[in-house]
Amino acid sequence: DTGKFYVDAATGNISSSGTLGIFGNTTLQGSLLVTSGNIGVGTSTPGAKLHLAGGTILQTVESAPSILSSITHANFSNPNSVAVSGHYAYVGDTGSHYLFVIDITNPNVPFVVGSFSNDCVEARIQVVGRYVYSGDTSNDSLCIIDVANPSAPVLVSQISDATYLPDPETIYVSGKYAYVTNPVGKRLTIVDISNPLNPVVKGSVTHTTQLSGAEGLYVVGKYAYISAFQYFTIVDVSDPTNPTIVGNENNGYLNNVSSVYVSGRYAYVVSNNGLDRFVVEDISNPASPSMAGSSSQINAGGLYVSGRYAYLTAGATVGTLKVMDITTPASPYVITSVSLSNPAGAIYVSGKYLYTLRPGATDYFSVVDLTGIDSPGGNIGNVSASDITVNDNMDVGNNLYVRSGLNVGAGGLLLNGDFGMSGGTTNTLSFSTSTVFTSAASNYSGNRAFTFDATNFSVFNSDRYIFSLRSNNSKVFSVSSNGDVRASGTLYALSNTVGTPGTPGDLSERVDIVEGENVESGDVVIMDTELTDTYRLSKTSYEKTVAGVVSTNPTIVVGNGKTEYTAAVAMIGRVPVKVVSENGPIKIGDYLVTASKPGFAMKYDISSGKTAAIIGVALEPLEGEEGKVLALVNSSLAPGFSSVGSTELNISSTNNNQLVMNADWDFNGFSIFNLKALRGKDNKWYIDEEGNLVAESVRSNKVQTKELIMEKDTADNYSTVGEGTIKSGENFVEIDNIAIKKDSKIFVTFRGNPGSFWWIADQSDGKFKIMLSSSASSDTIFDYWLMGVLDSSLSSPASVEEADQNNSTPADSDTSASGQTNSGSTAQDSPDAANNSSTDPVGNDPLSSAEETIDGENTAPLGNENNSTNADNNPSADSADNQETSPPTEPLVANENSNSPAPIPVEQTPVAETSPPTAKDPPAESAPLSAPSPDTGETATN
Structure with missing residues (x-):
């Protein structure tokens, strides 16, 4: 009113x-x-x-969802799986083997932004972060595709395994593992994907019935839930290396199960075996799952659960999207549905939209509006949701608890507090690529950048490791709880200093001591002559088998010994040693040898002439008759001696078994007898123990020998000997050989009758021709020999130093004009070829050394290698056959007993003889042949 x-x-x-x-109550029919x-x-x-x-806002689905938009693509052939991440939907098409990336930022207008074609797209896909995981059934592979650039996906890795990944069907990613079902292999396989570039099979479980036809897969926490042909199976995956089946359900409603989805204490599965059921499984007891309820649904296929609703597609010809109320698990029922026109396909729900595939005569990707709340903001005290999709940022004010895996994208993970891991017996932190640990700690913020603290370890255990490094699970470095450090390789240091608390320092080795010998620091120990590799106290003076001194404060200790009776014996360095004045007062610089008192040393009396092992050198004097002095351990042997008052000098031994002279040694015209070998400076020449003279070159006015062997090297086409063939019907052949010079003397020997006159034509550097006056009636083979000739009247004497500087060895080779390698004489044809492997009698080849690196930086050479001969190094000192000899300046004198025919010279130029050289008249230097250097290709003088 x-x-x-x-x-x-x-x-x-x-x-x-x-x-x-x-x-x-009021019911509004309008607005x-x-x-x-x-x-x-x-x-x-x-x-x-x-x-x-008070009260509750309840929104229910009453009306049918509506298809908001649909698109197709020329390469859609049989799209069968879909996944959504952020603003993109990813569609796998097994018909065309394409992966499509669809922009769904505007659900009303989705469009394809990129695609990828590969056999890898043959299984149900899953998207996590920047990677799409799929399977290749034809190659039994798991594939990882990088979609960081949605317009250009890239395959980054593919792991194939016919045993563990046969015909992969469904992939589910949780944390650092990908779980793969294999219907053919009746298997679930776990793959470690912590390094996407190198995935590795971690473990697998198979079962002939419970995993037969395994297709659907869902992983929550420590369990994987699998829908198989006749079973719903639960697998414990808490140990990825050994997954085990813990429970299963088999009833008439579970035949030919295709999809599974887990939410809370229930698993939802669909089957299409004729009964065509939607089944709810109670999984609160994983060891004994049981059916809580079911509903008949024809040809059910795609399945997704969100909140109080389950969305599924059904129908083989005309598909239907059904919305089921699962509030009461015992009696799920369909609330509403919408026709999809085409057969039912895969579905995925994100937010208020459902994305589905509709394969058929025309294949579609469709967006369905499920309705829901659109709000610019909200302030809610508590939210319970099956899935939460955040397209942009999320701010958690307090704690975030993730019950299963956590995957973080390319932006990385920043922690403002501590980081801890707890679970299982071993926690694993994996990195997919090279990893750099960086700390912002400075000298002013603390005295440690990184600290590893094993708080529950005992400091007395040597077999419990607080730090262990492995390479492909092989132990390479470790630190035990008592501080022992072990490395499987070699320790290198760029610095030459190794420090330890206190002084002095030494290098010791832990060795076995004879049981009952109570040794202590400073004791002198010797080798036991009855027990292998065992040591005892010295007992008498002038012992010859001294091992060292028991260390007081070793810097480095190597070895462990084999028994419980061990001691660290100093091998080198400074160490306190027990001494007595048995041979008189000990002064700085005195050599020390064993004394008659067990375990003690005394100074060495050189006038005694006794042979004894030197323990070391005293670094400080002895005050009194007995005590300890600091000594520099330097084991050697003090030889006995005889005076030089007679015509003989007997040397029993020196420190390194060598007699070193620092001046010229004039034998005054007398001889040296019974030499094993003789070597020149820098190994430029030597005579080995077999009597072979090895030198870079030999110069002589005359050479007489029973056998002359010329080496050739076909690899470099340089040789002074060779062979050629004039083919039947031809009258010439051209020989190519870089050893040929235009003024070379060429000796030719035919192996048969050439049948006509022959001569040499067109001789120039690197080649010449053999001509016949008429064509050969058959293949005609000949040998040739090249010789350089020097007019000695034009040469001048050369000093030994100049001759040394001109010595080099050209590489040898021999190739015929036809490009075929000719078979001439080689060092292997000689009976002396076996001597090439003789051992160097004098010492190591000083030209050969090893060089080590640390992180690519060169370090000093570690030592000489064996002086073996190879194609890349200088010839070894023990292989005379590997040396090339310069041609003689005089014609060779043939052995008069030889039955071999002399080679036929094409032309002969008389060679002037020279008088034998005297001490005041050095021999004339022979002119060497010129040949290309094997390393540079330039001319080098030999």
């Missing part, structure tokens, strides 16, 4: 210009319009546009 409440009789609309109060003011439910004084005082 105040004029503020009106009812329109024609339309039935109610309007009010003031406050409209409703007491009781409720509030042009100003607030709506209050349960309150007469609403404080906001919509004020609910």
Whole structure:
């Protein structure tokens, strides 16, 4: 009656210009319009546009969802799986083997932004972060595709295994592992994907019935839930290396199960075996799952659970999207549905939208609006949801608890507090690529950058490791709880300093001591002559088998010994040693040898002439008759001696078994007898123990020998000997050999009758021709020999130093004009070829050394290698056949007993003889042949 409440009789609309109060329930069939003011439910004084005082807001699905948009693509052939991440949907097409990336930022207008074609797209895909995981059934592979650039996906790795990954069907990623079902292999396989570039099979479980036809897969926490042909199977995957089946369900409703989805304490599965069921499984007891309820659904295929609803597609010809209420697990029922026109396909729900595939005559990707709340903001005390999709940022004010795996994208993970891991017996931290640990700690913020603290370890155990480094699971470095450090390789240091607390320091080795010998620091120990590799106290003076001194404070100790009776014996360095004044007072610099008192040393009396092992050198004097002095351990042998008062000098031994002279040694015209070998400076020449003279070159006025062997090297086409063939019907052949010079003397020997006159034509550097006066009636083979000739009257004497500087060895080779390698004489044809492997009698080849590196930086050479001969190094000192000899300046004198025919010279130029050189008249230097250097290709003088 105040004029503020009106009812329109024609339309039935109610309007009010003031406050409209409703007491009781009201059902609105149309709209409720509030042009100003607030709506209050349960309150007469609403404080906001919509004020609910107590109670619950419940939104239910009553009407059928609507298809918002659909797209197709020329390469759609049989799209069978879909996954959504952020603003993109990823579609796998097993028909065309394409992966499509679809932009769904605007659900009304989705469009393809990129694609990838490969056999890898043959299984149900899953997307986690920047990677799509799929399978290649034809190659039994798991594939990882990088989609960081949505317009250009890239395959980054593919792991194939016919045993563990046969015909992969479904991939599920949780944490650092990918779980793969194999229907053919009746198997679940776990793959470590912590390094996407190198995935590794970690473990697998198979079962002939419970995993037969395994397709659907869902992983939550420590369990994997699998829908197989006739079973719903639960696998414990807490140990990825050894997954085990812990429970299963087999009933008439579970035949030919295709999909599975887990939410809370229930697993939802669909089957299409004729019964075509939607089944709810109670999994609260993983060891004994049981069916909680079911519903008949024809040809059910795709399945997704979100909140109180399950969405599934059904129908082989005309598909239907069904929305099922699963609030009561015992009696799930269909609320509403929408026709998809095409056969049912895979589905994925994200937010208020459902994404589905509709394969058929025309294949579609469709977006379905499920309805829901669209709000610019909200302040909610508690949210319970099956899935939460955050397209941009998420801010958690307190704790975030993740029950299963956590995958973080390319942006990385930043912690402002401590980081801890707890679970299982071993926690694993994996990195996929080269990893750098960086600490912002400085000298001013603390005295440690990184600290590894094993808080529950005992400091007495040597077999418990607080730090262990491995290479492909092989132990390479470790630190035990008592501080022992072990390395499987060699320790290198760029610095030559190794420090230890206290002084002095030495290098010791832990060795076995004879049981019952009570040794202590400073004792001198010798080798036991009855027990292998065992040591004991010295007993007498002038012992010859001294091992060292028991260390007081070793810097480095190597070895462990084999028994419980061990001691660290100093091999080198400074160490306190027990001494007595048995041979008189000990002064700095005195050599020390064993004394008659067990375990003690005394100074060495050189006048005694006795042979004894030197323990070391005293670094400080002995005060009194007995005590300890610091000594530099330097084991050697003090030889006995005889005077030089007679015609003989007998040397029993020296420190390194060598007699070193620092000046010329004039034998005054006398001889040296019984030499084993003789070597020149820098190994430029030597005579080995077999009597072979090895030198870079030999110069002589005359050479007489029983056998002359010329080496050739076909690899470099340089040789002074060779052979050629004039083919039947031809009258010439051209020989190519870089050893040929235009003024070389060429000796030719035919192996048969050439049948006509022959001569040499067109001789120039690197080649010449053999001509016949008429064509050969058959293949005609000949040998040739090249010789350089020097007019000695034009040469001048050369000093030994100049000759040394000109010595080099050209590489040898021999190739015929036809490009075939000719078979001439080689060092292997000689009976002396076996001597090439004789051992160097004098010492190591000083030209050969090994060089080690640390992180690519060169370090000093570690030592000489064996002086073996190879194609890349200088010839070894023990292989005379590997040396090339310069041609003689005089014609060779043939052995008069030889039956071999002399070679036929093409032309002969007389060579002037020279008088034998005298001490005042050095021999004339022979002119060497010129040949290309094997390393540079330039001319080198030999």
